[in-house]
Every structure is written in C-alpha cells, then in structure tokens.
Amino acid sequence: MNAELILKLIAAAVAALPAIIEAGGNVYDRIKKIQKLAEDTAAGTVTQVQIDDIRAQLDRDLDEFNAPLPPA
Numbered sequence: 001m002n003a004e005l006i007l008k009l010i011a012a013a014v015a016a017l018p019a020i021i022e023a024g025g026n027v028y029d030r031i032k033k034i035q036k037l038a039e040d041t042a043a044g045t046v047t048q049v050q051i052d053d054i055r056a057q058l059d060r061d062l063d064e065f066n067a068p069l070p071p072a
Helices: 004-022 028-043 046-065
Strands: none
Touching: 004 028, 004 046, 028 046
C-alpha cells in the first residue's frame, strides 16, 4: 500500500470531522476507523477494504454536508 496516499486519506478524514460534528453527526465510528487505519498503516497490515470503507464514508459525509438544505 502507498503510505503517502493513506496518510492523505487520514488527513482528509480528520479535517472533515469538525464539519460533521457541527452538523450534529456522530463521529465515534469514524474516529475508530481512522485510528485503526493509522495503526495498520504503521504495522504494514492495512487492507484495500479499509481504505475503500473510509473513502466511501468520507464521500458520503461530504455529500450529505454539502447537500442543499430543504426549502423552508
């Protein structure tokens, strides 16, 4: 696995956390997944499934955050 790309994903996910929290989202699960990814990256045991899972969750979070508000 490319550690630089993984670290960029971790940085992007961590950067999104304040917006998710501000929007009222529960970030505990996301934090645990990011922590596990960082640990597995350091150990050299990260899987593509982990990367894909975090990327998909980050994309869903950002799509939800950036979605237009419903009409008032």
